[in-house]
Amino acid sequence: MLDQTVSREVFEGLSATGELLFYLASAVATLVFLVGTGLKFRKYAHGRREDRIGDRAGFLRGLLRGSAEVAANSTVRKRDTYAGVAHAAIMWGFIVLFIGTAILTIDTDIIPFVAPDAHFFWGAFYIGYSVVLDVLGLAMLMGIGAMAWRRLRFHKPQLDYRRVDISPATTDRRGFVAGDWIFLGWLALLGVSGFMLEAFRIVAHDFPWFEVWSPVGWVLGSLMATVGLSAATAETARMTLWWSHAAIALAFVAWIPFSKAVHMLADPVNLGLRSPLAGRRLPVLPSIATADGHIGLRDTFDLTWKQLVDADACTKCGRCHAACPAVASGAPLSPRDLVLDLRQQVDAEWAILAPLHERRSDREYGLAAPGGNGHAGGNGHAGGNGTDGGSGPGVGAQAPGGGLLAGGLISAATLWSCTTCLACVEACPVGIEHVPTIVGMRRSLVDQGLVEPGLQAAFTSLAKQGNSFGQSGRTRGRWTEGLPTPIVDARRQDVDWLWFVGDFASFDARVQEATRLVARVFQAADVDFGILYEGERNAGNDIRRAGEEGLFELLAEHNIGQLSKARFRRIVTTDPHTLNTLRFEYPQLGGSYEVWHYSQLLAALFDYGHLATRRRVDRRVTYHDPCYLARYAEVTRAPREVLVAIGARLVEMPRNGANTFCCGAGGGRVWMDDSGLAERPSEQRIREAVALGGIVDFVTACPKDLTMYTAAAKATGNGDSLVVADLIELVAAAIDLEPITAEGGDGPTGAAGLAAAAHGEMAALTATTGRGDA
Amino acid sequence: MSDDILVLVEHRAGTVLDPTFELLGRARALAAETGGQAIAVVLGSGVDPLVATLGAADRVIAVDDPAFAEFSPSSYQAALVPIVRDRSPRLVLVANTGPGMDVASGLSAATGLALAAYATGVALEGGAPVVTCQLYAGKIDARVRFADGRGIATVVAGSFPVESGMAAGSPPVERLGPPATDGRIRFKALLAPEAGDVDITRETVLVSVGRGVGEQENLELVEELATALGGAVSVSRPLADAGWLPRSRQVGKSGLKVKPRLYLALGISGAPEHLEGMRGADLIIAVNTDPRAPIFSVAHYGAVADLLDVAQALTRRLAG
């Protein structure tokens, strides 16, 4: 029975003219699509060059990974199961329907001319084809329904398009919403009209037996027949619908490059080309200077082609927006809006490409721009975030038309709000790399001299003294005074481990307590280590991320010079920020080292039995993953292993591991004034920990965290109930490290006691430096 | 050539300012040693009421002219140069204030007399002045002599007791004229600071904070402490510059001079300009993380600690 009658005629009922008309329309649609896509490519060709291939193996691995991610929709499913499943249904539904159409084209338009006998659109193939397309078409419609339901009912914060930096009154985002709905609606229309067409066909043909294998059409047709649809009426309706369906489909094809649908093309590319080092290793300044010698991303012509693709890739899913600590703390930055602003600006300059619904309203930006950040705004003595008008070098006047990005389109206050925590990059399902772009624009701000006052003070101190504390670089090793066993000077003696101490660990009074404990725990574990003393300077990670590339180079060159004088096997550092730049960025400048975080070394020391728990720290603790440890260096296990090894009962906060929440200090934020924030990220984080209930210690493994959270615990009124402790303080307690002075009476128990003991050390130290003649 | 000690009188709005009295007191003591006279030089318009407060001087040289109704650096300079040239005193004492700085260096350049700036001590050794100067924001003291035994010193306010120079009386007045004036700098107006909510010069307890406070928000903690102590908050120059508190709360050379019963200095390192404004307090307690901060040299009690920790602990302690 599976003979050639088990099939359907593709252009059934269509006159020759009609067929010709259809082919003409198809050609036009395809042409528009090709022109649109071509314009995209022309736009990318405007971008600066950027090598995204690197070594071939890595490139291929990236492509493979990207393809897998696209196929499985894994990046979409991650963090949002509902959307992920729905998206997969829509995507695969669409792809299969597209392939189905392609098969028809092959059978109808190619086979008859090349091999008439090979006509295959009948019999078993036809039945299989019918089932597969029906099922996946239904899946697509269900996916669309689920997505529409989500938009209507869930009120997801990430789908809230209101801007954080511009008042709602002057922000018009209706175009964005409309664009989303048109996209979704159009797809739905495509599916529904297809099924209707199928149903009419089945009714018109009086339900041929094999059409039961088009179950959706069959059921629909049966329903129609039940309500009295005759075969003749069905045939008339079918012809009308046929043209409608064709029009919808062809229009969609033509519309793709000009709409949200372009993500179908851009995102696979973006995922395949994304760099595993995005944000971790920032690009060096281009060796060829720009015509006028400016540095950084100053205007759209400074964007690389990949950054232009990034902008097109954004689907406004808002996951970065929801994950961003700047958004959460009320700072004027949303990574989503930043990317969209860039896209709109670029498209405005190549106007034909702009999706109509996302065209910028001048009202919106006309009001936004002049506030900008003139020299005055960013540098007012009031230390404000630059909303007051400025008399800078005509910055505001150039936006929106003129194309000044940093300080113009994207205000300085927005750019300074980024903590470079990388949460946006981690969250983005389509591989957009926000952080390097933000830093690129910060470089331009620095180049224009638009530097936040606190940051400027830090830069100045760093340039002169190599630290941000305004202390003499010579006193960098002073924290070692008073240690029972002196620390080896690695410039004079070979060591196994070179301990790169870092700024906060060397100079901040609170962190110094932890630093001294690190030294003593290493000594207790017989680690052969040394430090560079005053030879060390700030490693430059955050200076680089604040956009001061020249200063970074200065510091890095100095450090590499010092490191080359020392003989060691590996570097260990207490500072995740330092870890990142030493590991990923110093190689750019000729310094390649094996770099460990001290939590890793501690884990290994426990592992090998060099450290042993003598007194279990049997308390409920939680652990905060530092951004630069968990996301940049991807170290999440080691500190937990240490906590488990010392017997702590670790309770995780909701945001942990790679999903950690920023303390707000990264990327140079630690030097800037954050008084203007609604609620500091660090304080939100403390509340998150307190909400777990019964947490005794808030453990962290980053010097900046220690200062930030100590302050935040006080500020939120949890200073007495929650002990903010460095990992090392718990370890020191667990291995029963002797306090240096006898002041502690019975000796300290627990981190609090140890901290007190450390205070004792401080006091003792003060006494020995001759000021304590009380 | 003489062994006289000249003191430039600084006055504003009809009143001789405190630094002048400090200098007069010191000049009188020095003149007693040299055998010369302590001579006050006053430039003004209608100087008699001023002269009446200069009883500590052995003699007054006055230039009385409407051109000197208000301070003008160029006019002062034009009038002073011939006086100093003619009298050739052993020592000219000028307060290290804005007008003092204006006048003293120019005088030195014009007359060839050496100048010792930022003096905190002036003494005589073998009849020649020996001056102790502050350098490097108070981190270094230098003892200097003038190469030819005579010169000018600009003296930091607060170096000598004001009382020693405050004496009523009517010293002989030598009136000079016609005054040499230079109109290249013209006085336009005196702008008073906006009235503040708190008059820190009247408070008996001041909790004063400097850069060490870190962020503006932390001022709240300091306010709490001030309230607990029944006093007010004052600040050092950088915080007033930053606009965190009005100028009327600023203590120091360019701010206000205060003499509370308690001056609790939190996170203030103690630049000379600041010390000028508060060293007269009855009790000074300083908290700073830097054990080498100069503030500890004027404080009665000191603690090396984080000011926020201490402020919170003290607030708690005072609360109960």
Add this chain to the structure above:
Amino acid sequence: MQRELPVIKVDGVTELEHAVVEGVDISGHWNRMFTQRSITEYPTEAMDWITGLEGGESLRNCYQCGKCVPVCPVNHVGDYGPRKLNAKVIRGNRLIDDPDLWLCTTCGNCYRVCPKEVNPIQFMPAIREQAVLEGNIPDELSDVFRNLQRTGNPMGESPRKRADWIAGAGVEIPVISQLDRPVDVLWYVSDYTSYHPRGQDAARAMARVLTALGVDFAILGPEERSDGDSARLAGETGLFELLAEQNIKAFSRYEFKRLVVMDPHAYNAFRNRYPALGWEGEVLHYTQFLAPLVDGMRFLSRVELDVTYHDPCYLGRNNGEYDAPRRLLEAIPGIRLAEMPHNRANGYCCGGGGGGMWLDGTVAGHVSERLSERRVREAVATVGTDGTGVLSVACPYEPSRFEDAVKSTGNDGRLVVRDIIELLDQAMQPPAA
């Protein structure tokens, strides 16, 4: 006011089962599934070094699923497991100074269950080879290597005495060099069978069985050298090649149809390694050779014993032969065969493989008991303590190892250890009076 939250437990760490923040689902267990396991968490130097070694490549594949841990025999008696090795390497440990390097018996049970085909049988020898090259190996092992090099056997006995066991076999055992004709079977006797008293028992039994079956066989005699496989697995690849060259030279001097070996390790070497070195031919373990011949065996006695069988790692798991030994045992009249819980593919290791035979001293410090002791307990539990229980084996390493373990576990007199060939021989002899 401790709020109770729905929690799941991961490695002693408590975490929320569902974490949704700002509308974003960041539940750990769910999202971790989508995250590539990163090896940048730690410096990659050690991993790069090992995976750069020939044979070391597969270590990188490990994704810490932990399936290997419960099946690793050493894990049962100590703090060791293939996953832990990987964890150490990830943390920068090249293993070269680590005692763990010598704990692996290359039994292959982890590889069997590993979804990522991480193969310690390849990477352990590769790393051990580097340790050997650095001269960084346990003394007891270097003594054995020296013996093998000097005398061709691990005990350091004279190679001339290799066929001395012949005396006392009760049958004539031809040495091929004296035959001057092709033979059907060249019997490779192997080290422990040739020199160790308990091995010699098996050798003599074998000789009698072969003779009874009328097999045309001969041995190499003094020309035979150790197969070298365990030395190779212990890291001495050069020594293995040296011994292989000597054996291959001997093999090629004579004509024979097939090679029958007593030792699964030799079987493994000849079958899987020698071809690459220039010798290829039919190799059979003696159980494989004899199993098809059971119908021709004349059993004169019943062996009324409860027997369990220990699968040697290199016969069973690593070369897939589980049935031949069992067929032989089942053929013996009177034997009641019972399986231990660990049998066939999941057979437990005797601890002698991969050089373990010569590393007892080194291993002792890191395990609570020997693997052989654990296996003996299992055998006792299976076949009882009434004296009729037999732990049967098919590898010359095992009789001595297990008999020691029987004594050390206090089961002397309650369990005996017999090579299958000994049981066969016993059944083919007339009943003792």
Add this chain to the structure above:
Amino acid sequence: MEFIVLLKQVPDLAEELEIDADGTDLARDWLSYVTSEWDEYALEEALQLRDQAGGSVTCLALDTGSVDELLATCLARGADRVVKVGSFERQPASHVAAAAFAAALRDMPHHLVLTGVQAIDDLDGQVGPLVATLLDLPHVSVVTHIAVGPDGRTATVHQEYAGGVVAELEVDLPATLGVQTSRETPRYAPVSRVRQLMKTMEVGSVEVSADGGAGLVIEAMSVPEVSATAEMIAGSPDAIAERIAAILAERGIGKAAVR
């Protein structure tokens, strides 16, 4: 308008200062140098004034062999020209510096000469009024606000007195001003720019013969005894608070005494 800024380097106070063996100077081996804070304000004011009134900014520094970075920084911030004056082994006394600057300025057009009101090493007086006197220009110190008149012949300035009182003065140009603070924090000079400029910049130079000296004899320098008066309180914040409370109670100060 030609704006001239006079700048100098002073020791970085981040370093702990020590006295050399003679006891009459700083031990300079370890010192690092920064641009004098008030000179930075002067430069910022000059740049702002130029941007408003037009003209150019020329920065002068005495050539002590180590001012290239200072001058490059001026250019990076937006100065139009930089000039090294004379040749000195190290920063000389204010009188000598003033003489050198004055000599250089005699051949250089100048309408407004700005410099820092003071520097931390001004032992023998401030450079601004010294230069003014040598060039016979009017001078105002402690200036906190400058506005150039529309005709470019006068400037209105604020001179700051104690207590926040400010005098508004009108000055005929050319004049010199000692700047106390600038309307904005001195703008930032990116290091890459500074480094680039140090390689490429053109530095003018003026030969001057400046002799004479400060007329001062330094007998001794010393580090003031910091703890001479303060009794130090040691211990934890709580312990310190406890002790302070006790001291206050003893003296009957504050609410603590009432209680």
